[in-house]
Amino acid sequence: MLQLFNTMSRSKETFTPLNGKEVRLYSCGPTVYNNAHIGNLSTYVVVDLFKRYLSYRGYSLLHVMNLTDVDDKTIRASRNEGVPLAELTQRYTAGFMKDLESLNIGHADNYTAATEHIDDMISLIETLVEKGFAYESEGSVYYKIAMFPEYGKLAGLDLEGMLDGARVDNDEYAKESARDFALWKAWTEEDGDVFWESSWGRGRPGWHVECSAMAMKYLGETFDVHTGAVDLIFPHHQNEIAQSEAATGKPYVKYWLHREFLNIGGSKMAKSTGNMSTLSEIGRTPADIKAFRYLVVATHYRTGLNFTEEVLEAAKSTMRRLTNLLDRLETVDSSGGAAQVSDSIVRTRQLFIEHMDDDLNTARAVADMFELVQETEGWLSQGALTTESATALYDFFQELNQVLGIFYTLPEEEGEVSLSEDLADLIQRREQARKNRDWSEADQLRDELLAEGIAIKDTAKGTEWERV
Ligand SMILES: [Zn+2]
The missing domain is CATH 1.20.120.640 (Anticodon-binding domain of a subclass of class I aminoacyl-tRNA synthetases)
Structure with missing residues (x-):
């Protein structure tokens, strides 16, 4: 029997999906405002591994992943780069899909873009207001955490001493500043042409409500597994629970799976190759x-x-x-x-x-x-x-x-085998070194190529190479 560590209970539990061998799975997807960080990508490798194992064990899957294409970060990036929000997010969505392919990560059944689900978010917020879990203030709507006694449970937070009625407008904040958080944000000048009409006036959804609305739309009010990296436990996943359970009166998710951090370490690496984050x-x-996929696969997902x-x-x-x-x-x-x-x-x-x-x-x-x-x-x-x-x-x-x-x-290995510019350059430099009869330089370059998986053979017709 498959046992999974459930963040909610902080213990391993026997995995029993709600409906026989059918598994409904939601993964918090990328915020498409820059090239994906390898830490985030490693989380998607783990989700892929989990899905593959479920299939291997005879489960069927419905997997939804969101694409956050409107929030504080995307709006800020579009302003900084001076490009329309949709252009920016499409560019980075395409880059993300390419990264998934490079890492042999199987597709989700549905990638849901936040901007295509604004109506679903508005109606979820309206429900929360009707039920008294949310209130409007100056065109924004906030979730009243004092109304949800279980708030803090997922993150093991004690809410004692939390300021009743204090609010936070940013999507991201630390545990110490748990406050009433924004479900709907009134338009400000910084949002430019990014806004939607609602009964509270022009504005846009908060990040947390996006996932609740889209997950429940495609997977139902209660579903089996929700995944993310550990830094999403608070506030994001806690807020998803508060929003969804207050609206439906039902449990939101049965198993919470969280992936431990990937740390990029070693000053030597930073010196020799510069940035190593994408x-x-x-x-x-x-x-x-x-090799990166192998590394992530061979490390237990709850180990950093x-x-x-x-x-x-x-x-x-x-x-x-x-x-x-x-x-x-x-x-x-x-x-x-x-x-x-x-x-x-x-x-x-x-x-x-x-x-x-x-x-x-x-x-x-x-x-x-x-x-x-x-x-x-x-x-x-x-x-x-x-x-x-x-x-x-x-x-x-x-x-x-x-x-x-x-x-x-990999796609680039198929058909005509071609080399990256760096490697082609190394081969050329080595040929030049041989012409110059600089044998030690030639040998050193051959070793460098070998370390990159390229073996060099000198034949009568000239230098040939193959991948090893
Ligand atoms: Zn999410």
Whole structure:
């Protein structure tokens, strides 16, 4: 039985969806005002892993992810960049979709843009006003947290001493300043042409109400799982609960899954490569990007991940080892071999499921896989595999990959293989060094290329390269 750590109860609970094997899942999506940070992307890798595991275990899924395309941050960015809000958010939405593809993250069934659901938000706010959970003040509408006795429960907050009636207009604030928060924000000059008409006058929704309105519209008033990073627990998810439960009188979400932080560490890295906060900054080659996915997958989602250039390099070499193993299994052509692979496959599958069932303990599950990797490498070097047993192993690693999603082809690797400008430049510099008979420079550049997964061969026709 799958056990999940539920932030609400702060304990592992047996996962029993509301409706048999059907899982309704909502993920807080990106605020599309800049290129996605790798910390945020790592959260979506974890959601992807969770979805893949549910499918592997026979569940069906309905997954909704929102795109926050109007809030404090998007409006500020559009003003700073001097472009219309829609143009800005479309640009970064496209970039986000590309990042998802690069990381082999399966699509949600529905990406809901906030600006397309303003009516749903207004009607949710109207319900809250009617029921006495919200009040209007100078064209804005605020949620009255004193009306919701369970406020603070998700974040383990004690509301004792909180100022009754004090308000906060910003979407984001710290636990210490829990106040009546804005559901609807009256238009100000800074909003420019971004506003909608409502019975309270011109304005726009607050960030928190966006998720409540869209989640309930597509998944129902009560649904199974809500995901996000730990920094969303308060105030965002707490506010979603307060809004939704006050409006419907029903529980909002059964399981809250939160992903621990990814820290970008190591001053050395910052010095050598500058900023490392977006995928294009860390992913100069497909090997870098896949190694990043592997790193996130192989770390338990409730353990913080300390991301440095060194750990990325280590992950790259692990991925090379795995890819190499699959390649070797594919080329085994033998009818004689004594290895008993099926027992090992059965045992590994059992352990893998056992550890994934334990709150998606991928660190243990990946370790289980590596026991078999090591065993298989031994068999290969002893020539102990038949074509049949090599195929069985290959298929089993692909079965695990249905969940882990670490072996895949990036769009830029398909068809004509092309190199990034950086790598093409390195190859050219090496050719020049050879022409100049500067062998040590040429060797050094060859090693640099190898570290990026490009092997160089000097042939009579000139220099050739291949990915390794
Ligand atoms: Zn949200």
